[in-house]
Amino acid sequence: MASNEKLPTREQDFNEWYVQLVQRAKLADYSDVKGCMVILPNGYAIWENIQKTLDGMFKETGHQNAYFPVLIPERYLQLEKEHVEGFNPQLAIVSVAGGKPLPEGERYVIRPTSETIINASFSKWVQSYRDLPVLINQWANVMRWEMRTRLFLRTTEFLWQEGHTCHETEAEAEEETRRMLECYRVFAEDYMAMPVITGRKTDSEKFAGADRTYSIEAMMQDKKALQAGTSHMLGQNFAKAFKTQFQGRDGQQHFVWQTSWGVSTRLIGALIMTHSDDAGLVAPPRLAATQVVLIIIGKGEERAAVKAKAVALAADMKKKGLRVKVDDDDSKGPGFKYYEYELQGVCMRLELGPKDLAKDQCVLVRRDDKQKVFVPLPEAVEKSAAMLEQMQKDLFTKAKAFRDARTFEVNSYEEMKAKADDGFLLAHWDGSPETEKRIKEETGLTTRNRPFDLKQEPGKCVLTGKDSPGRIVFSKAY
RNA sequence: CGGGGCGUAGCGCAGCCUGGUAGCGCGCCUGCCUUGGGCGCAGGAAGUCGGAGGUUCGAAUCCUCUCGCCCCGACCA
Numbered sequence: 001m002a003s004n005e006k007l008p009t010r011e012q013d014f015n016e017w018y019v020q021l022v023q024r025a026k027l028a029d030y031s032d033v034k035g036c037m038v039i040l041p042n043g044y045a046i047w048e049n050i051q052k053t054l055d056g057m058f059k060e061t062g063h064q065n066a067y068f069p070v071l072i073p074e075r076y077l078q079l080e081k082e083h084v085e086g087f088n089p090q091l092a093i094v095s096v097a098g099g100k101p102l103p104e105g106e107r108y109v110i111r112p113t114s115e116t117i118i119n120a121s122f123s124k125w126v127q128s129y130r131d132l133p134v135l136i137n138q139w140a141n142v143m144r145w146e147m148r149t150r151l152f153l154r155t156t157e158f159l160w161q162e163g164h165t166c167h168e169t170e171a172e173a174e175e176e177t178r179r180m181l182e183c184y185r186v187f188a189e190d191y192m193a194m195p196v197i198t199g200r201k202t203d204s205e206k207f208a209g210a211d212r213t214y215s216i217e218a219m220m221q222d223k224k225a226l227q228a229g230t231s232h233m234l235g236q237n238f239a240k241a242f243k244t245q246f247q248g249r250d251g252q253q254h255f256v257w258q259t260s261w262g263v264s265t266r267l268i269g270a271l272i273m274t275h276s277d278d279a280g281l282v283a284p285p286r287l288a289a290t291q292v293v294l295i296i297i298g299k300g301e302e303r304a305a306v307k308a309k310a311v312a313l314a315a316d317m318k319k320k321g322l323r324v325k326v327d328d329d330d331s332k333g334p335g336f337k338y339y340e341y342e343l344q345g346v347c348m349r350l351e352l353g354p355k356d357l358a359k360d361q362c363v364l365v366r367r368d369d370k371q372k373v374f375v376p377l378p379e380a381v382e383k384s385a386a387m388l389e390q391m392q393k394d395l396f397t398k399a400k401a402f403r404d405a406r407t408f409e410v411n412s413y414e415e416m417k418a419k420a421d422d423g424f425l426l427a428h429w430d431g432s433p434e435t436e437k438r439i440k441e442e443t444g445l446t447t448r449n450r451p452f453d454l455k456q457e458p459g460k461c462v463l464t465g466k467d468s469p470g471r472i473v474f475s476k477a478y
Numbered sequence: 479c480g481g482g483g484c485g486u487a488g489c490g491c492a493g494c495c496u497g498g499u500a501g502c503g504c505g506c507c508u509g510c511c512u513u514g515g516g517c518g519c520a521g522g523a524a525g526u527c528g529g530a531g532g533u534u535c536g537a538a539u540c541c542u543c544u545c546g547c548c549c550c551g552a553c554c555a
Contacts, residue, residue: 005490005504015549030547089553113555147479147553154554207555215555227555266555297514335515353514363514478555 007343009278014222018273022151025281025344027268035149035156039265042344043152045289046268047159051139053191053287054161054263057183063135063163068117070141071108076116079241086208087112090144092156110143115209115234115260118164119242126166126246126256133176134166134256152269153226153478160264166244166256170235173257177233180261181214184229192267193284193395194218194274195403196228197424197473199449204433207260211235217448217473219403220273223423225448225475228270231261274399275368281345282368284395285388290346291323292384297334297353309377310352313362316381322388342367347388350380366391409471413462416474417443424475426454428468430461439463439474448473 007024008016022028027043039047055065071094077084094108095101102108111117122134143157163180167173181198188196196216206213210232218228239245239255248254275282285291294310296303310326317324325346327337334351341349351363362380364373368391375383406423410416419425420443429435429447439462440446449472450456456470 019548032546034547086554142555144554148549148551158555160555230555262555264555295514299513303513330513333513333515333517335513335517338515340516351514355514 007278007280010221017278018269019151021272021276021280021343022269027272027281028151030151033156035146037151037155039159042289043268046271046283046287047265049287049289050191050263050267051161054183054187055137055139057187058137058161058163061135061179061183063137063165065139066136067138067140068111068114068121070111072111072114072117074107074109075105076120077109079116080209080238082237083115083209087144090146092143092145111140112142112144113260113262114138114140114142114162115164115238116242119238119244119258122164122166122256123242123244126244129168129246129248129254131246132166132168132256133172135163135176136165137161137163150269150478152272153266155265158265160262162260162262165259166239167258168246168248168254168256170257173235173259174233177212177214177231177259177261180259181216181229181231184216184231184261184263187263188216188218188228188267189396191284191286192271192274193286193392193399194228194270195396195400197449197451198453199451199473201230201449202433202436202447202472204436205447205449207232209234209237210260211237215449217475218270218274219406219424219475220270220478221276221402222273223406223421223476225424225473225477226266226270226273227448227477228267229261229263232259234258234260275395276345277368279339280343282395283345283347285347285392288345288347289323290325290344291388292317292325292348292350293337293341293346294324294326294350294352295334295337295341296326296328296330297351299330302354303330306352306354306357309357310350313350313352313377313380317384320381320385322385338365342370347391348384350384368395410462416445416462420445421476424448424473426471427462427474428459428470429472429474430464430466430468432464432466435461435463435466444476445474446477448475448477 007020010017026040028037028039031038090112092110125134139161141157141159146154146156149155165176167176185196185198188194196218198216201213201215212233214231215227216229218226220226236255236257238258245253245255272281294314296307296310298306307328314324314326347367349365356362360377361374362377364375364384364387366387408419409426410419416425416427436447451473454471459468461468
């Protein structure tokens, strides 16, 4: 993989394109630890931008950050039956500590999620209805032993945030669950420029230990679905397991109603597969690590003058809040740099050379359309900011058009099989897990979610012909 | 866990069949040169050949065992 070799095209081999892009765009690399990756600065910067944005949204909705241990007593997990059954196969367990084997019953699991240990605290925190709601978020790493991993999309260790809340009533918990899902939708669409479908997961796809799970589902450029975020209505399942209860307005003891919700570094994979092209990463300006790179062209004294101007421009851009880099490396030619920054997903480059200075102009090139635009220098900063905003909008529009053109209603099982690889299929399903399973086995299609904004009209199941309450999204998925 | 592939310089690979001085491209370092789409020239540094055992005068190469990673399927955000 020489540095000047082109990526495989998406058409040739989408998977190989993705894997090479991630590494060559310096987003992440494999580590010596099986299934784990090293997130490189260019990738971590995107995560930091995701964190910054979401964290602000969580604070805005009244949540506070806290931190709970990475080690969870094994017996905690066992307190909620469905939960332990769901996660058991994926656990890494600490059985030796301090040079001594831990007795059975005192072992720890490395957190795969924190509902249990957080409830151990919640049960102490909550005494009265006056203590509610409890609105907590945690930024953390988690570990789920995976049989098969993929950079960003599924790794044994990953970074995420997990929100955990307690409420007095079921209605409040439900409202919170939906509020945070909506928060994810807004983030996905407005920041990632990635259109998503919000809806409810089927019982077989829901979180182990939840009453209901809602998700945002996105379509990648290979027409496969990616679950990009989930929000769970936990009901009173964990509350009962951990005795998280309060004295209510009626003087009686009640279990709290809970929610949990999370998004992970998987979002970076989603971002990559939604927007990038055969030249490399295309990142939405609001989250990109670097928004503008200024490339200095020229030699000797001329170069010095160009550099001075570029540095001044960059300073003005930074004042405007843009994430900017000046490239003054004279050991590489400009052409080389263009390819490199396109690969790395810098949103825009500003070329500045002696000829430009003479004409008091510069060249701006957007990463997504690569059109050269000549701009008078006094307007360069304003114009850059405007172009970035436009790019943000265009990426969303393009991604939405892509998805919409690949979303179909299907009305028979034959049609469903024929279109199995074509995108999102809206089909009637009788609601039984058996039918769902059979469809998965026979076609590779899984239910994604039942969209909120899809009017539910009765029909007949594509497989069994039995009554269906309404259409649900089927798709091949990551 | 099944199937496949790969471990030789930072990266990508050749060499192995037929045992005998460790090689190529890119990158890196020094100097000169060049700069508007992957510049050029000259010199240079860099490798316990994944690991262990064995065969042999001699092993990257042959034999045995082993470890790791990646890809494809079954589980999952």
